[in-house]
Amino acid sequence: MNLKQELDALIESTLAFANEVKRRQPIPGLSGALRIAQQTLANTSKPLAAPAAIVAISPRSERDEIQQRVNSFKAHQEKMARQREDYYLQMRARMLAPEPPAAALCEAAAFAGVTLVERFAELRPK
Numbered sequence: 001m002n003l004k005q006e007l008d009a010l011i012e013s014t015l016a017f018a019n020e021v022k023r024r025q026p027i028p029g030l031s032g033a034l035r036i037a038q039q040t041l042a043n044t045s046k047p048l049a050a051p052a053a054i055v056a057i058s059p060r061s062e063r064d065e066i067q068q069r070v071n072s073f074k075a076h077q078e079k080m081a082r083q084r085e086d087y088y089l090q091m092r093a094r095m096l097a098p099e100p101p102a103a104a105l106c107e108a109a110a111f112a113g114v115t116l117v118e119r120f121a122e123l124r125p126k
Helices: 003-023 031-042 062-096 102-111 114-125
Strands: none
Touching: none
16 A cells, blocks of 8 residues: 555545544433532632732841851851861761770670670670
8 A cells, every 4th residue: 555545545534533422321410410510610619719918028238148148057067177177076076086996805804704795785885
């Protein structure tokens, strides 16, 4: 088949389908159901409240707004830097804290007649 015949066949089948759709009977009770749904929606919808009056704020210059944002950003960055420094100092102090070697703990626990778990519990910071 050439392109012209394929196009004619497509148009013919489309027209047949459209005629079939037109001949179909409407669904019984559908119009009543639609009417009831529309009435229900109309009854339940609330009227929109009037928008609140917008209070005009004294306009600041763009320069002032930019300066405020920059200052806020700098303050936030300084706060984060302080927190990082504090965290670093805490971790460094924990890492450099003297801890007895494990072998010494085992010997001391065996000598004292204490289990290793009890000895660790004694040495754990509270």
